[in-house]
Amino acid sequence: MYPAQDIKIAVDAIVFGYSNHQLHVLLVRQKFAPMQGQWVLVGGFVHDGESLQAAVERELREETGLTVNYLEQLYTFGDDIHRDLRMRVVSVAYFALVNSTELRPHADTDAEEAQWFPIDQLPKLGYDHDHILEVALQRLKNKLTYQPIGFDLLPEYFLFSDLENLYYSILRQEIDRRNFRKKILGFGFLEETDQISKKNAGRPAKFFRFNNLKYKQLQEEGIMFEIKFA
Amino acid sequence: MYPAQDIKIAVDAIVFGYSNHQLHVLLVRQKFAPMQGQWVLVGGFVHDGESLQAAVERELREETGLTVNYLEQLYTFGDDIHRDLRMRVVSVAYFALVNSTELRPHADTDAEEAQWFPIDQLPKLGYDHDHILEVALQRLKNKLTYQPIGFDLLPEYFLFSDLENLYYSILRQEIDRRNFRKKILGFGFLEETDQISKKNAGRPAKFFRFNNLKYKQLQEEGIMFEIKFA
DNA sequence: GTAACTTTGCGTATAATTTACGCATTCACC
DNA sequence: GGTGAATGCGTAAATTATACGCAAAGTTAC
Numbered sequence: 001m002y003p004a005q006d007i008k009i010a011v012d013a014i015v016f017g018y019s020n021h022q023l024h025v026l027l028v029r030q031k032f033a034p035m036q037g038q039w040v041l042v043g044g045f046v047h048d049g050e051s052l053q054a055a056v057e058r059e060l061r062e063e064t065g066l067t068v069n070y071l072e073q074l075y076t077f078g079d080d081i082h083r084d085l086r087m088r089v090v091s092v093a094y095f096a097l098v099n100s101t102e103l104r105p106h107a108d109t110d111a112e113e114a115q116w117f118p119i120d121q122l123p124k125l126g127y128d129h130d131h132i133l134e135v136a137l138q139r140l141k142n143k144l145t146y147q148p149i150g151f152d153l154l155p156e157y158f159l160f161s162d163l164e165n166l167y168y169s170i171l172r173q174e175i176d177r178r179n180f181r182k183k184i185l186g187f188g189f190l191e192e193t194d195q196i197s198k199k200n201a202g203r204p205a206k207f208f209r210f211n212n213l214k215y216k217q218l219q220e221e222g223i224m225f226e227i228k229f230a
Numbered sequence: 231m232y233p234a235q236d237i238k239i240a241v242d243a244i245v246f247g248y249s250n251h252q253l254h255v256l257l258v259r260q261k262f263a264p265m266q267g268q269w270v271l272v273g274g275f276v277h278d279g280e281s282l283q284a285a286v287e288r289e290l291r292e293e294t295g296l297t298v299n300y301l302e303q304l305y306t307f308g309d310d311i312h313r314d315l316r317m318r319v320v321s322v323a324y325f326a327l328v329n330s331t332e333l334r335p336h337a338d339t340d341a342e343e344a345q346w347f348p349i350d351q352l353p354k355l356g357y358d359h360d361h362i363l364e365v366a367l368q369r370l371k372n373k374l375t376y377q378p379i380g381f382d383l384l385p386e387y388f389l390f391s392d393l394e395n396l397y398y399s400i401l402r403q404e405i406d407r408r409n410f411r412k413k414i415l416g417f418g419f420l421e422e423t424d425q426i427s428k429k430n431a432g433r434p435a436k437f438f439r440f441n442n443l444k445y446k447q448l449q450e451e452g453i454m455f456e457i458k459f460a
Numbered sequence: 461g462t463a464a465c466t467t468t469g470c471g472t473a474t475a476a477t478t479t480a481c482g483c484a485t486t487c488a489c490c
Numbered sequence: 491g492g493t494g495a496a497t498g499c500g501t502a503a504a505t506t507a508t509a510c511g512c513a514a515a516g517t518t519a520c
Contacts, residue, residue, distance in 0.1 A: 003238075005238050005275060005276065005277075009320055046237065048318065051311065052306065052309055052320070054309075073305060075303060076322050078239070080281070090276075092308065178497095179481095181499095182499090198487075200488095200497095201496065203485060203497040203498080204487060204496090408471090409508065409510095412470090428517090430517090431517050431518075432516060433515040433517095434467090435467075435468060458507085
């Protein structure tokens with residue numbers, strides 16, 4: 001009925017950030033055996049009286065001190081019995097986004113080291129975290145095309161060229177700048193500000209801002225966010 | 231490190247079938263307290279040496295004797311600490327489709343009773359299974375529009391009117407029969423057979439068949455399955 | 461048998477959306 | 491001032507979606 005079951009439940013978080021025109025992932029150095037010293041995803045065991053989501057949030061706070069912009073359940077990894085060498089662990093993985101202008105996670109209590117890695121310069125990860133990361137990355141790529149989550153990776157005020165570059169660097173698809181702009185502006189959830197950037201060479205660019213309230217409204221009116229590429 | 235954790239892991243399956251022009255869900259009558267006698271989803275505890283997916287498949291076999299056509303992980307429900315009254319249980323829910331021409335699940339060992347319920351004549355379910363079912367139904371509706379899973383709910387050979395009715399009855403959206411047919415045929419993964427149905431009044435209809443191999447090919451060539459409605 | 465009705469299957473005109481570009485604007489740099 | 495670089499706006503062509511009309515091939519009613 002209520003069997004003696006010898007399986008533990010953990011949570012892991014795949015935290016994506018974007019800076020320097022590149023997608024980054026947050027990793028921590030594992031403190032304990034059996035993966036001591038290896039880079040792994042943020043995570044840990046669920047406490048008895050704690051919801052799954054609360055567990056992820058706690059681990060993020062404890063190990064990295066950062067608060068995320070977006071968080072959703074990704075997938076539960078439990079088909080490989082030997083993910084963890086010492087005992088059976090089922091891990092509920094969460095997918096998180098931060099707008100990492102404040103890139104440095106201030107290492108709090110738990111983590112010796114937490115560090116952002118560019119997606120194409122990852123170290124070998126412990127456990128099956130390579131695989132989990134792969135699944136998360138796929139989710140990110142998919143979601144980018146049908147939900148406006150790119151804005152959760154950008155600072156509140158951003159340039160159109162930032163947004164475009166974010167899409168380009170993650171999806172690695174050619175984008176026609178003019179059509180892209182037309183399409184996004186057409187949705188009507190971006191606010192134009194009167195701030196102007198002169199950081200780059202060339203004509204100064206306006207800063208934009210994602211209006212989430214407006215997006216919710218439009219969504220209820222039936223508009224569909226969707227970005228396809230030639 | 232490896233804490234004394236008092237949480238059990240279960241799996242549940244939401245099995246959808248389609249017959250009689252209606253979507254159906256498979257339920258079983260719970261044999262044990264605390265929900266004895268109540269209708270619930272097929273499910274049970276995961277065994278120690280068993281993958282999650284294997285656990286679902288075993289439960290389906292044991293409780294209903296049927297093999298599914300499509301199976302994927304849906305979501306892990308573990309935020310409500312008191313889902314189960316007696317102890318904490320985290321449930322990994324799976325989403326399954328059968329082409330229920332053989333509608334009667336032959337009740338094997340475990341299940342007193344297993345029964346198909348039309349989606350709009352459901353009993354009150356035990357645990358939080360109402361909620362889980364709701365999530366599953368939403369997934370079905372979404373997937374129907376961007377993956378050719380409708381065919382997993384139909385017999386191998388089917389009429390276009392069946393397919394149309396399936397979409398109509400699940401999504402409750404008006405469909406223009408002629409444009410719908412044109413669109414689906416346009417994908418190129420349906421095989422026309424020379425069998426003909428005279429079941430209905432009116433002009434006899436050809437039977438069609440979903441060619442999954444062809445679909446995979448076309449998918450790699452970049453075609454996207456997508457069905458939108460006016 | 462034939463008229464009425466029902467469902468299937470094909471086609472075409474129109475509207476809407478996507479794609480491919482051209483080019484003026486506005487700054488920095490030399 | 492000329493050159494180059496990034497931004498911002500617009501327009502024509504191609505593609506796709508929508509709204510229907512209607513012939514074909516059966517069944518049913520009388």
